[in-house]
Amino acid sequence: MKSLRAFFAATTAVCAAGAAQATDLEVTHWWTSGGEAAAVAEFAKAFDATGNKWVDGAIAGSGGTARPIMISRITGGDPMGATQFNHGRQAEELVEAGLMRDLTDIAKEEAWQEIVRPASLLESCTLDGRIYCVPVNIHSQQWLWLNNAVFEDNGLDVPATWDDFVAAAPKLEEAGVIPLAMGQQPWQTTLAFQVLLVALAGPDAYTKIFGDKDAELAGGADMAKVFQAAATARDMAKDSNVQNWNDATTMVITGKAAGQIMGDWAQGEFAVANKVAGKDYSCLPGLGVNKVIQTGGDAFYFPKVDDPEITAAQGELAKVMLSPDTQVAFNLKKGSLPVRGDVNLEAANDCMRKGLDILSEGAIIQAPDQLMSADSLTQVNDLFVEFFNDPSMSAEDVQKQFASIVASAD
Ligand code: GAL
Numbered sequence: 259m260k261s262l263r264a265f266f267a268a269t270t271a272v273c274a275a276g277a278a279q280a281t282d283l284e285v286t287h288w289w290t291s292g293g294e295a296a297a298v299a300e301f302a303k304a305f306d307a308t309g310n311k312w313v314d315g316a317i318a319g320s321g322g323t324a325r326p327i328m329i330s331r332i333t334g335g336d337p338m339g340a341t342q343f344n345h346g347r348q349a350e351e352l353v354e355a356g357l358m359r360d361l362t363d364i365a366k367e368e369a370w371q372e373i374v375r376p377a378s379l380l381e382s383c384t385l386d387g388r389i390y391c392v393p394v395n396i397h398s399q400q401w402l403w404l405n406n407a408v409f410e411d412n413g414l415d416v417p418a419t420w421d422d423f424v425a426a427a428p429k430l431e432e433a434g435v436i437p438l439a440m441g442q443q444p445w446q447t448t449l450a451f452q453v454l455l456v457a458l459a460g461p462d463a464y465t466k467i468f469g470d471k472d473a474e475l476a477g478g479a480d481m482a483k484v485f486q487a488a489a490t491a492r493d494m495a496k497d498s499n500v501q502n503w504n505d506a507t508t509m510v511i512t513g514k515a516a517g518q519i520m521g522d523w524a525q526g527e528f529a530v531a532n533k534v535a536g537k538d539y540s541c542l543p544g545l546g547v548n549k550v551i552q553t554g555g556d557a558f559y560f561p562k563v564d565d566p567e568i569t570a571a572q573g574e575l576a577k578v579m580l581s582p583d584t585q586v587a588f589n590l591k592k593g594s595l596p597v598r599g600d601v602n603l604e605a606a607n608d609c610m611r612k613g614l615d616i617l618s619e620g621a622i623i624q625a626p627d628q629l630m631s632a633d634s635l636t637q638v639n640d641l642f643v644e645f646f647n648d649p650s651m652s653a654e655d656v657q658k659q660f661a662s663i664v665a666s667a668d
Contacts, residue, residue: 281571283339285558286331288324291504293526297592300392304584308574313339320443320503332357337561339568340575345382345393346627349559353390359560359569365492365574373580373598376553376617382628383557391557392576394585395594397627398551398613399521399625402542403507403528408435408516414525418488419546419655420457423517427494430516438494439506439515440646446503447646448639450491450519452626455484456552457545461623468665469629477661485653485660489517492646510539519545519556525593525609536608543612554625555594634667 283305289298295316302312304583315338325348328341332352343349352358365371365380367559374380383391390430402423409416409426412433414540417423427437456464459480466472467481475481498515500506502618507527518524533539543549558579560572578584585596590605595613606614616622626635641663645656 278309281307281567282311282313283568283571283575284313284315285340285342286317286324286328286338286576287342288317288319288321289342290316290318291502291523291527292530293504293523293591293593296530297526297588300584300587300591301579304578304581305575306588308436308578310447310571310574312575315341320445322443322445323412328464332561337563339563339572340560342556343391343559344625344627345379345380345553345555345557346625348627348632349391350385352559352561353385357562358390359389359562359572360390361560361573361576362387362389362390364573368577368580368631370580373600375597375599376622378553378622378624378628379555379557379597391559392579393555393597394579395555395589395592396551396553396597396613396617397511397521397523397555397594398543398616399440399449399554400456400544400548400551401522401524402453402517402519402545403510404517404540404542405510405513405515406538406540408513416540417517417546418542420454420542422546424487424490424494426516435513436495436497436509436515437517438491439498439500439509439518440491440495441498441500441503442647443501443503443505444639444643446506446520448626448642449521449637450646451484451488451642453519453545454491455481456550456623457547458484458487460548461550461621465623465629468626469624471630471664472556473661473665476664477657481657481660482653485657488642488645489653490657492649495646498650522593522595522609522613525607526591529591529593535608541609541612543616549612549616549623550623551613552625553622554627555597587668631668634663637663637667 269288287404305312317327377391404416407417412429414426463475463480467476503520504527506518507524510518511531528539582601585598586601589596641659645651
């Protein structure tokens with residue numbers, strides 16, 4: 259009889275412990291496209307398998323829409339359990355205000371310093387020697403995505419460089435194809451501009467301008483070429499009147515447009531459309547000119563809450579996001595690269611392999627968010643949006659304004 263009592267007591271204890279760990283955790287992010295949702299589902303599945311519950315807090319629109327909402331909830335006393343930000347300085351003020359959870363103990367326990375590469379990703383999470391976020395992927399912005407059939411059907415070779423792509427534009431337009439698809443959200447025109455800058459002026463110039471704030475370089479001859487190319491891109495994209503980046507990607511997937519300058523998260527859309535890299539579409543890192551990738555991407559931060567169950571669940575999520583299996587499952591769907599080098603990426607496609615090769619060669623530069631303050635970057639973004647939306651604005655005009663913003667940037 260005694261053993262039966264002992265059995266029930268033990269079972270109750272285990273159930274209670276299990277129940278105590280079944281915590282709902284609200285996770286906010288801006289991943290709402292088809293490919294992004296498929297990737298989020300991998301995080302949710304992995305977290306639910308720990309016995310907790312991922313409560314999805316997707317915020318539609320771009321990061322520029324979502325981040326103010328996330329920040330106001332945290333500063334307004336209505337924090338979520340975890341939230342996405344980009345690698346870099348976006349959450350810096352929240353961390354400095356003491357509102358975000360210190361993850362240093364977990365990072366030590368899980369050996370993140372040894373696992374995460376490049377080191378800049380964890381450095382972007384670190385303030386005064388303490389770690390406040392878990393990096394989950396490496397996204398690079400420097401890609402041109404091309405629909406192979408659109409070129410082949412019009413008797414054109416699939417471009418290998420930006421110049422080839424520009425040269426093909428007149429024939430594409432004659433055939434009723436929009437050469438360049440571009441969404442009209444501010445961050446997309448800025449992304450296109452920075453990709454042109456790194457590709458055509460070179461990674462050193464990019465780092466000197468965004469990192470060292472070299473205004474002379476920003477106003478010089480090398481950059482004049484970039485502004486001319488931006489004017490050409492503006493003309494090639496003039497008929498692509500869509501807002502969201504993934505709507506522009508869909509234009510390329512369906513052949514309405516020939517190409518798109520976009521980060522490698524575009525791959526998630528090609529994947530959900532069952533398109534095969536190298537066969538249905540091509541990807542030109544660095545526009546086929548300067549093959550470097552920015553180590554941009556995403557990290558998750560955890561608001562400090564006075565609730566031991568939520569705090570425990572936050573720790574579980576931080577750990578599971580970096581586990582080898584989750585890193586592979588999530589990044590393959592997201593089109594990004596894993597933040598750890600010890601995972602099996604047999605299933606990686608042609609484009610992801612190009613990214614991994616560039617990463618292994620160390621041809622990396624930091625993302626603008628990691629080099630320039632959010633305020634300065636907003637000024638740069640606004641200028642490029644104005645330029646792309648106003649064909650009367652000359653390349654010379656916008657370059658002068660760009661140089662003066664860089665001169666006072668931090
Ligand atoms: C970026 C983010 C990516 C991607 C993109 C478009 O900021 O790093 O994960 O989803 O936004 O939403």
